[in-house]
Amino acid sequence: MSIPAARQRFIQEIQSDSIDLGRAALWIAQEVYPDLDVEEYLAALDEMAAEVQERLPPERYPLRVIRILNHYLFEDLGFRGNSEDYYDPRNSFLNEVIDRRTGIPITLSLIYLELARRIDFPMAGVGMPGHFLVRPLFADAEIFVDPFHQGQILFPQDCQERLAQIYGLGIPLQDHHLRPTPPRLILVRLLNNLRQIYLSRAQLELALAAVERILLLIPESLPHLRDRGLLCYQLGRWQQARQDLRHYLKQAPFHPELSHPDERLIREILQRLEAYSD
Known part of the structure; x- marks a missing residue:
């Protein structure tokens, strides 16, 4: 069986020492959208970041940068969490999220991370159980940003409350829940979402494609x-x-x-x- 071109490009990307999250996510999408122009969407992210860059003050205090990112993404562009149809697979494809301005926590976080990287503002993804956040990587910056909820700024206690909202009080927040998630595991989580959606819809070929790419990321x-x-x-x-x-x-x-x-x-x-x- 021949390997799709998008899969081959995905393999090349994840073999890099420094995975380009946006590019890898678009190669994931291209298996479902064969006509997707990856460079066009990367250019769209570049353009968004350039507009944010123009708004930044000379002094880049983390909270000020976050407020500018939030205002641009969620007020000017209208990005939002898709709570009405959370399990629509389009919410897991970066091209659809950019086009439709709606997504789930991990894809909205991915856009946030991609813009932050382009403006040289260090941030990382945080894969809490049941919810995905981002956080600035500065000393003593114990704050988190929730792109699914319009960039709401959270402190560790807020994260515990968010976890309780999802699972009840039975799962206490652990230190490792708030640690940065490596790019490889962000992609695993994105593909796991697709796997679960496709299994629930009995779309077995698509579920298999998701699992195959997960195993490329974590063969063990x-x-x-x-x-x-x-x-x-x-x-x-x-x-x-x-x-x-x-x-x-x-x-x-x-x-x-x-x-x-x-x-x-x-x-x-x-x-x-x-x-x-x-």
């Missing part, structure tokens, strides 16, 4: 190896399914004296696959 991920094997099984790709599921059983840390539902299910599937050939 056993849960995603299992998912690829199960999706290949459902799609009739017996050889790949056998290979992935056998490897998963070999590598997964199952306890020899305990029964594990994953192990039972996959052994049953492998027994069925013995009767098939590609």
Whole structure:
């Protein structure tokens, strides 16, 4: 099976020592939008950043820069969180978010990060459970920005409250929840969103494409190896399914004296696959 051109470009991008998040996200989108002009959207981000740059004061105090970014993105351009149709897959594609001015926390954060990088304002993504934020990377700057909520500025206690709104009081905020998320894991999270959406819609080919790219980013991920094997099984790709599921059983840390539902299910599937050939 030939590898799509967008996938090949995605592979090249993630092999770089310094992943260009915007470019990589657009290569993800190009698999679904073959006519997407990646350079056109990167130029649009350049133009946005140039307009922000013109508004910056000589003294770049972090809160002033954040307020200018917020005003530009959310008031002048009208970007907003899509709470009405949160699970629309278009919310996960950077080109659609730029065109429609609406998205989910991770894609709105990605635009925020891309503009901040272009104006030399150090920021990082923060992958809290269930919600994505950005934060300035300055000493003693314990503040966070929520692009899904119009750039609302949060302190750690606010992040705890946001987490409680999503999950209730059962999940306490941990220090690692607020640490910067590396670009590679931001892309994993973006693709995981797409995987979940496509699985909920029974769009198995698209779900498989998302899992395949996750495994390019984190090849050691056993849960995603299992998912690829199960999706290949459902799609009739017996050889790949056998290979992935056998490897998963070999590598997964199952306890020899305990029964594990994953192990039972996959052994049953492998027994069925013995009767098939590609």
